[in-house]
Amino acid sequence: MSEPQENSQAQRIALLTGLYTAQGIPFGFFTLALPVLMRDAGWSLTSIGFLQFLALPWGIKFLWAPALDHHGSRRGWLMFFQCAACLMALILSQLDLKAGSLILFGAVFLFNLLAASQDIVTDGLAVRLLGAKERGLANAIQVGAYRLGMILGGGLLLWIFSHEGWQVMFLCMAGLLGLTILPVLPLKEPPRHTAPSNRPQGMALVIGWLHRALAPGMLTFFGLILCFRFGDQILNSLLPPFLLDHGVSKSTIALMKGGVGSATSLLGASIGGWLVYQLGRRKAMLLAGLSQAAGFGLYVAVAFQMGGVELLWAATVLEGIVGTMATVALFTLMMDASDPEHAGTDYTLLASVVVAVSSLGSLAGGVLGDKLGYGTTFLIATCLAVAGTLFVVWWLDRHPTNERIAEAWR
The missing domain is CATH 1.20.1250.20 (MFS general substrate transporter like domains)
Structure with a gap:
């Protein structure tokens, strides 16, 4: 290349x-x-x-x-x-x-x-x-x-x-x-390898996104994104009301999530990139995914009255770091899954699935939170995050979705 x-x-x-x-x-x-x-x-x-x-x-x-x-x-x-x-x-x-x-x-x-x-x-x-x-x-x-x-x-x-x-x-x-x-x-600019006469035209261009969604391995990868992100999105969607219901002021929430959370996410992005570079896709995804789930345990502890505001601050710092590490690991794998000749379309489709999983997780979080309360919902989300990470690693060990993934995975 x-x-x-x-x-x-x-x-x-x-x-x-x-x-x-x-x-x-x-x-x-x-x-x-x-x-x-x-x-x-x-x-x-x-x-x-x-x-x-x-x-x-x-x-x-x-x-x-x-x-x-x-x-x-x-x-x-x-x-x-x-x-x-x-x-x-x-x-x-x-x-x-x-x-x-x-x-x-x-x-x-x-x-x-x-x-x-x-x-x-x-x-x-x-x-x-x-x-x-x-x-x-x-x-x-x-x-x-x-x-x-x-x-x-x-x-x-x-x-x-x-x-x-x-x-x-x-x-x-x-x-x-x-x-x-x-x-x-x-x-x-990198040259295109596809001759102009062979590029999609007319209706083929309009529905080109559908053609790429049905490409070998893409639908499977959609499912892997769901597995990896669903538990994370359930918990994160409930954090703002959870903090407010536990007596944290609006100004503190703004500082906690907007200031400290944003700053630690910058650190997490750097660590995540380093992990992928040094350890490879498999180890980085396994470590980042399980670390993120471990960080959720702090929110579970607070939800079951085993900690106060100090533990929430610790959870915010840890989640900002390890959550971003997990995002970097997933996004790197999404780049690997994208065909260079259709890179913008493939990666955009995968990113759209991430957004869809976020919305689905937010909906599920709201329903579960109302029915079961914060503590039980957070515990379920944490278990789903662990299971999702382990399943993605298990699946890609045995069934890489395409040659690019297989080459980069180990």
């Missing part, structure tokens, strides 16, 4: 760091900072809640992933999406929170559309640019840089607003996004 040598490792690291940070900046702003600003400006909770629907492009981006995968240059798409995001930030600097909701919501939707589309190209490019040995590093960058972007978008920009106002805040966002364009400029 010759592509990884076309760009130096430093260039690849800078490129992926910039691109994933660029995705996190608007996501952090629109999910963390904007609701605060809207409420402060007098918007209703119903209007603020509608923001969640504007993230729809992230859930359905697999529909247009084949078009970005097989038409146009990756560098060209990245330049277009990055520059368009800067332009959108400049446009938003001229709006006002008191402006008509349709205008503001339309701008937010377009921003999500641009970021989700950029993500398709970035993930596909990462698969093509990196050798198997480097993908652990890439996913550490992916998780860590995205989290960094969220901190900048949800924290720094909110602080700038409190001191300088709406216009300066979005000008600063445009500036931050502009910086992430710089690593794209020297990109030497």
Whole structure:
């Protein structure tokens, strides 16, 4: 595989760091900072809640992933999406929170559309640019840089607003996004091995995502993602109400999950990348998955009245580290599972399954929490996390879903 040598490792690291940070900046702003600003400006909770629907492009981006995968240059798409995001930030600097909701919501939707589309190209490019040995590093960058972007978008920009106002805040966002364009400029794009005449066209391109979902091993891998993430998502979906019901103040929850949790996740991303690089996929997934389940035990202890706020702080720190380690291990395996010729589509489909499992886990967590209480539900989630990790390792030991997985697994 010759592509990884076309760009130096430093260039690849800078490129992926910039691109994933660029995705996190608007996501952090629109999910963390904007609701605060809207409420402060007098918007209703119903209007603020509608923001969640504007993230729809992230859930359905697999529909247009084949078009970005097989038409146009990756560098060209990245330049277009990055520059368009800067332009959108400049446009938003001229709006006002008191402006008509349709205008503001339309701008937010377009921003999500641009970021989700950029993500398709970035993930596909990462698969093509990196050798198997480097993908652990890439996913550490992916998780860590995205989290960094969220901190900048949800924290720094909110602080700038409190001191300088709406216009300066979005000008600063445009500036931050502009910086992430710089690593794209020297990109030497890996060549496509598929001749233009053999690339999907017409209806085949429209339903290309379905063709890739039915490719050998993909449906099995969907199931493995469900096994690995389901218990984790059940527990994590209940943590905010659990903390509140146990007497933790809203400001403390914000610091605990938004500040400390985000900071420790950056450390976890680094450790996760190191584990995949040094130990390989199998050992890293086994260690990270079981460590994450062990961390859940602290929440179980608190739920059964065997600890207080101090134990919750310890659980937050540990979960931020080991939870991110597990995410890096899974995302690295998802890159291995993606066909380089359909990398953007394959990885986007797998990422969509991760989102779907998150929603399914949240639903199951709510139902179980109401029926059984926090303690029993957390215990079930922990057992599912252990069983899921062991099953994924057992299955891939015996039935690698494709040759790429088989080569990288051990």
